[in-house]
Amino acid sequence: MTLQAGDGLKKALTVTGRNLGVLKLTDTNLREDRHDKWTAHNIDNSVLKLRKRRSKHRWVMGGVVEHSWF
DSSP states (O other), rough: HHHHHHHHHHHHHHHHHHHHHHHHHHHHHHHHHHHHHHHHHHHHHHHHHHHHHHHOOOOOTTTTTTOTOO
């Protein structure tokens, strides 16, 4: 192996190592983002359930609202 080939190999290994580091960081960020979105989804679902439970009116088929005082 010539000196020039050895330098090229070292450079390629350095660049590859740097790229692997960037990929690992990206993987970590994506996993954290996915967890945050899952948490936000669960919170939104809980809020919707709470609003439905606290609702004072009933919805019937066809979109007509039925009030208990009629």
